[in-house]
Amino acid sequence: MDYSPREMMAIAAAREIRDGDIVFCGTGISMLAAMAGKHISAPNSVIFFETGAIDSQLEEVPLAVADPRVMFRTSVNGSLADAFATMQNRFTGAHVVGILGAAQIDRYGNLNSTVIGDYEKPAVRFSGSGGAADVASFVNRTIIFMQHEKRKFVQKLDYMTSAGWLDGPEGRKNAGLGGGGPWAVVTNMAVMGFEEETKEMYLREYYPGVTPRQVLDKTGFEIDISRARETPPPTPRELKILREQCDPQKLILG
Amino acid sequence: MNTNSDKVMDLSEAVRRYVAEGCHISIGGFTLNRNPMAAVYEIIRQRIKGLHLYAHSNGQGMDELVGGGCLAKLEIAYGGTGRFASTCIRFKKAVQEGSLQVEDYSNYQMTLRFLAGAMGVPFLPTRSGLGTDIIEKWGFSREMRKADPRLPDYKLRVVENPFGSWGDAEKLVLVPAIHTDVAIVHVQKADRQGTARIEGLPFTDVEQIKASKHVILTCEELADTDEMRQNPDLNQIPFFCVDAVVHVPFGAYPTACYRYYDYDPAYLSDYSKYAQKDESFKTYLEKFVYGVSNHREFSELAGKERLQSIKADPRTGYAVNLDRR
Structure with a gap:
């Protein structure tokens, strides 16, 4: 069955979502992954947005986290203050999974979504943190979407917007952050995980038609590929749900 | 703090009275939802400069204020409008050119900063x-x-x-804490005294209002006090926080206003094209902002058909099957 890299990405990320997770999602493909996760394998997962919408019934794809589509038939339409409290609350926080994206990522899963170049005189300005730095600070697991390019997987970030594992296993603790951190990096080629001991990124899965060598060539730092296996391709059921229930207008799948 | 019983005035007067050069301001809404666009355009039209804007994620309103040359400083968490501009275009350009001083925070930090202002703690x-x-x-x-x-x-x-x-x-x-001179928020309903109701997500609007010395509310509907007080549980904004109430139907257009209208995908896409170049953006401002005298004339440029197409469906609160490609 034919599928696009974007569809593979959305499904690969959807497979990372566990039943019962509270899924924080942003815009674009992360929203689609959250919807797909819920419809495919995690029916009791809850989609929630930093804007305060809890358990949105997404009949149509929202194009932004403040899209009125996220407000329809929620459990509660709360405020930003409520949403960010949910992520760090000692009873709910541990269940929250955050889906993030960025312009740059380093080996520890730290993210830049602010500038390329100097902060004072940037060559390129991006949107900035939004809720990303908050999510990265608070939640138990983050799933990070990236386009797999050398200039995006870098030795050193131009600006660290959101904390990953910082400088290694003790990084978050030393900085005063909570226990969780980056869990998976989902790209158009592969899925990376983080070593238990060192918190460094390693290749966990490569998509059908991609080789581990090709992934290495597109990564700006060394990653271990010794444990990598091929990702099972999307099943017909996964694709059908993604296409027909999640994005029938192809607003995000293109 | 204002306990007057009737605060209704027109938008140009409200802006003249409460928004002056160099003011510290905040605007309500989030990316492409419930930005107080009528007030934003009025500020640009009155050519008010040197403003200091505090924003968590005000996409469209923030970008138009930047493009209109109204801002000197910006404290911000996020400058984007979802799929229409992953980074707001005039904002991006101004920061890269160094014509706007910007300082970055996160959304929660900005929310807490407004809350601190509202609470009166440092x-x-x-x-x-x-x-x-x-x-x-x-x-x-x-x-x-x-x-x-x-x-x-x-x-x-x-x-x-x-x-x-x-x-x-x-x-x-x-x-x-943030303490602004004026906060400008668009709501679904307000009465003449300023008791107001937001439907759908309130974002950080309530905290922003309470952190501000003055408040301008624009509203879709000017409601009777009697009606507003029959269901006070639905109201979030106490009248004494409010200084001006302005009745502006489509006051958030081209951003969305839950249960009233959706965002206008065609307008936002066109905006992204106009915003790419200084020259075309000038054309945009001449046509859509300086070329009209108020928000009614502005929304008439879109035409009845466009406005009808974004009208919210009563069941969902947004325009079902709206062409958003």
């Missing part, structure tokens, strides 16, 4: 941003802060938990 603690450049890198220098009594001496401060290990936190970031 700062609030959080763990958000520990270990990152949001704390390390300042947009406004130490000297600039010292010289400006409206800015705190520090951007953010990291402290040890004064309660020891209580709450499982060793370190905290203190975020300074």
